[in-house]
Amino acid sequence: MILAVCLKRVPDTNARPTVGPDGKSINPQGIEFVINPYDEFAIEEALRIRDKAGSGEVVGVTVDPDGNESILRKALAMGVDRGILVKGGSTFDGAMTAEILAGVLKPLGASLILFGKQAVDSDSCQVPGMVAEHLKVPRATVVTKLEIQGDKVVCRRQIEGSEEVVEMAMPCVVAAQKGLNEPRYPSLKGIMAAKKKPVETKGAPAAEPRIEILKMEPPAPRPPGRIVGRGKDAVPELVRLLRDEAKVL
Amino acid sequence: MAHSILVFVEQRDGKVKRAGLEALSEAARLGDASAVLVGSGIAALAADAGRAGARKVYVVDEPRFKLYAPEGYARAILLAAQKSGATHLFLAATAMGKDLAPTVAAMAGSAVATDCTGLSSEGDRIVARRPVYAGKMTVQIGFKKSPAVYTLRPNVFPLSRDGNASPAVEELKLTLGEGDLRTLVKEVAATSAGKVELTEASIVVTAGRGLGSPESFKLRDELAAVLGAAVGASRAVVDNGWRPHSEQVGQTGKTVSPNLYIAIAVSGAIQHLAGMSSSKVIVAINKDPDAPIFKVANYGIVGDAFEVVPALTEEFRKVLHH
Numbered sequence: 001m002i003l004a005v006c007l008k009r010v011p012d013t014n015a016r017p018t019v020g021p022d023g024k025s026i027n028p029q030g031i032e033f034v035i036n037p038y039d040e041f042a043i044e045e046a047l048r049i050r051d052k053a054g055s056g057e058v059v060g061v062t063v064d065p066d067g068n069e070s071i072l073r074k075a076l077a078m079g080v081d082r083g084i085l086v087k088g089g090s091t092f093d094g095a096m097t098a099e100i101l102a103g104v105l106k107p108l109g110a111s112l113i114l115f116g117k118q119a120v121d122s123d124s125c126q127v128p129g130m131v132a133e134h135l136k137v138p139r140a141t142v143v144t145k146l147e148i149q150g151d152k153v154v155c156r157r158q159i160e161g162s163e164e165v166v167e168m169a170m171p172c173v174v175a176a177q178k179g180l181n182e183p184r185y186p187s188l189k190g191i192m193a194a195k196k197k198p199v200e201t202k203g204a205p206a207a208e209p210r211i212e213i214l215k216m217e218p219p220a221p222r223p224p225g226r227i228v229g230r231g232k233d234a235v236p237e238l239v240r241l242l243r244d245e246a247k248v249l
Numbered sequence: 250m251a252h253s254i255l256v257f258v259e260q261r262d263g264k265v266k267r268a269g270l271e272a273l274s275e276a277a278r279l280g281d282a283s284a285v286l287v288g289s290g291i292a293a294l295a296a297d298a299g300r301a302g303a304r305k306v307y308v309v310d311e312p313r314f315k316l317y318a319p320e321g322y323a324r325a326i327l328l329a330a331q332k333s334g335a336t337h338l339f340l341a342a343t344a345m346g347k348d349l350a351p352t353v354a355a356m357a358g359s360a361v362a363t364d365c366t367g368l369s370s371e372g373d374r375i376v377a378r379r380p381v382y383a384g385k386m387t388v389q390i391g392f393k394k395s396p397a398v399y400t401l402r403p404n405v406f407p408l409s410r411d412g413n414a415s416p417a418v419e420e421l422k423l424t425l426g427e428g429d430l431r432t433l434v435k436e437v438a439a440t441s442a443g444k445v446e447l448t449e450a451s452i453v454v455t456a457g458r459g460l461g462s463p464e465s466f467k468l469r470d471e472l473a474a475v476l477g478a479a480v481g482a483s484r485a486v487v488d489n490g491w492r493p494h495s496e497q498v499g500q501t502g503k504t505v506s507p508n509l510y511i512a513i514a515v516s517g518a519i520q521h522l523a524g525m526s527s528s529k530v531i532v533a534i535n536k537d538p539d540a541p542i543f544k545v546a547n548y549g550i551v552g553d554a555f556e557v558v559p560a561l562t563e564e565f566r567k568v569l570h571h
Contacts, residue, residue, distance in 0.1 A: 013500045013520040017382055026386065037501050092381070092388065094351075095360035120500055123381055124363040129319075129351030138431035139319070141348045144494075156438065158495065159344035160446040163438040164317065168431070178501055179494040210360035214376065214389040222526065222545050227538070231552040232560035238532065238548055239564045246530045246547065248452075248509040249569065 001056040003046040004110035005080065006101060006131070008036045009064055009071045010121040024213045025091065035071040038116025040078075040183035041176035045146060046114050047079045048181065057081045059108060063089040063100050069199055076194035077186030083197070084108075088204020092122045095210040098130030103205055106135060110171060112153065117142045117175040128175035139173035140166040144180055252280030252375055255307075255335035255396075257326050258298050259345050260286065261317075261437075265294050268341035268403035268449065270301040275406040276339050277302025279370050284416075285329035287322050289315040292418070299416030302409055306418050307332060313425070316434040317345055323352040325423050330357075330396055332421065337375055342400035343448075354398040361398045362390045364504070366405050366527065375399075383500035383523035403449050404506050405527075447496065450479035453507045455498050455525070457483040459514025459535065460554060463491035468558045469513055475565045481505065481525075483515050499524035514554045517542030534558065 011017060012034045017026035035043075043060070050056040060075040060083045067087030076083060086104055089097040105113060113135075118125040125141065132139035144163065145156040153172055156163045186194070228234045228241065243249045254276040258269035265286075276282035284303035286294050288310065295306040309325035326349075330338055338353060340346035342364040350361045366387075367378035377390045377399055447453060454476065456469040466482075473480045482492040484499050498505055500520035510528035515521060517533070517540055525531070526545050533546035534557050543549045550557050 011382065013383070014518075015382075015385075016519060017385055019386070024388075026382070092390075093360065095354060098351075098355065121382055123379075123383060124361065125347045126351035126354070126361045126363060129348065130355040133320075133352050133355035136428070136431070138433075140432065142344065154435075157344075157348075159437070160449060161444055165435045165438060167433045167435050172432075177494075178497075208394075210392065210394045211362070212391050212393060214391050216381075216386055216388045219380065219384060219387050219526070222531075223547070225531070225543065225545070225547040225549060227543065227549045227551055229550060231550070232556050234550045234552070235557060235560040235564050238550060238561070239568055241548055242509070242530070242532070243568065246509075248530050249565075 001053065002108060002110040003049060003056060003058045004105055004108055004113045005039065005042045005046045005058060005060050005075065006113065006115045007039045007060055007062040007071050007075060008119040009033050009062065009068055010036045010119055013037065013120060019216050019218065024216050033070065035074055036116050036119045038118060038176055038178065041178060041180045042114035042116050043075055043078055043080060044181045044183040045176060049112070049148065059084060059110065061101065061104055062086065063097050063204065065089055065091065067201070072199055073194050074186065076197045077190040078184060079190060081197065083199035085199055085201045086204050087201065090209070092213055093209055093211050094122060094124045094126040095130060096207045098127045098134060099207045100204045101127065102131050102134035104202065105131065112170060113173045115173065115175040117177045128173050132173040137171050137173060138168035140168060141175040142177045143174050144177050146174055146180065252337055252370060253333065253335045254280050254282050254337040254339055255330050255333050256282060256284045256303070256339040257346070258284045258286055259341055259343060260288050260291055260294055263291060265297045266341060266343060267408065268343050270297060271403065271406045271408050272339045272341050272401040273298060273301040273303055274409040275368060275401060277409065277412065279368060279375060283307065283333045283335065285309065285326055287314055287325040295416060295418045296414045299414050300410050300412045302412040303416050305333065306416050308418060308420050309423050310420065311423060313430065316437065318430050318434060319349055319352055319432045321425060321430050322349055323356055324429065326353050327356055328421055328423055332419070336395045336397065338396050338398045340400045342402045346400045350398050350400050357396055359394040359396055359398055360392065361400065363400050364402045365399050366402050368399065380527070383520065384504060384527060385523050402506060404451065445477065445479040447479045447481055447498070447503050447505055451507050452476045452478035452509045453481050453505050454478045454511045454513065455481035455483065455515055456486065456513040457515030458485040458489065459516070466492065468554060472511070472558055472562045475562050475569065483521055512542050513558055515542050516540045517545065
């Protein structure tokens, strides 16, 4: 069984990005890039499924505009068997990324294609659903529990105040939510082994852009606030302000 | 030329989602709005859509749509889009809307602008403004393909209710082939009844690691109960296993924009601020006067949560029940 995990290289969540010179993207200088945090749940789940089955191969796939393989090496260090690096795509055009990914995934013949539920840079939550549609396979997003039952996958996906139980035939697409598992850290042995694992590099096929970024800017700063007071004596004044000034009660 | 916009008005268990009506209200402000209702036994909901501004309501009533069926719902939306001639499709950025929009867009060869917080009509296009990097940046997006698909963040666009409660209604018949419904939602697990959903709540009360122990979260819960608020937690709290991830607010949790956000003993790490700084009014209670949370708060109290929060709960109880 082949398990594909689709990965994106994103700024660390502690990063404080600034707008780059083109006014449409962030300035990458001084930013630490990492595997998209949600993708780590996808990797961990794939590794557990492979190890439980005692056979199979976990293939990490990334589409990266810069052709940077650093996150694939980290995934290999966690235990992924091999990597496919596609140079192309764009940070924000998820539809384009999905088209490129579907082209790579189709010949791979994976039984299960795992993603993180969203990338923490573009925050679009769109690539998993689009890839599933291109491949004409079922999919579940925001998944907190995954169980393989014969040739079926049964998932729980988070919705408002509850969960949906989703059943799918394989092959299928699953997008992982935090809570699905606890991702492992790469071991020293894993890091050494990763250096020898194969990464195949491909050029991206021509894909059509669907959107354009017209402008990027930091959000409008919040108006300066004030300290109402100290300790519980400030409580009546705070409640008065919320009612009479902010009018939110 | 008026934009022709079709809005998917989500319903679960025969109740329309407020966020869907907010999207419809915004569509009616931007152009010529129609709505599509998808489900089973839902025709009566057309009046809700009319009041929120739909001139015409398409209804796809299908027994297999009792529960959410992603590929089928997507086909229903595209059928209505074809009938209405819409070049823009709006959905609410709810669990269903965010799951469904990419499927709709992929079927139509288009893309999605997710979780939009602003939409403006610029000539013959609609420009979408949306947060990225969890709100640390905002981008403006233009579409190169039609139909353009947008999901609109709940609680951002004002709801209008002065439309026509008897809009024109057209029932559409969707033909579904054997392989058209691939993903099967078997059931919805028991809901936590009475609990207010974080992303939809108009008031959110969040607590951080400063509370010191999982037991202390009853301070947060008592305050939330008096206000009818949803409860949130910081990442540190979730990572410690004190509260479930479904309560996490921030970059790897939920993004919220309530009218009132109360942060108790939350220091205000950048990844937390990213998830809540679009709230309309922010109140911070923290014993450290230099905590970064005070930089985004409209009102702050410097003090010990164990002293301030019970007093605040009591004061709200007095004020709100008179």
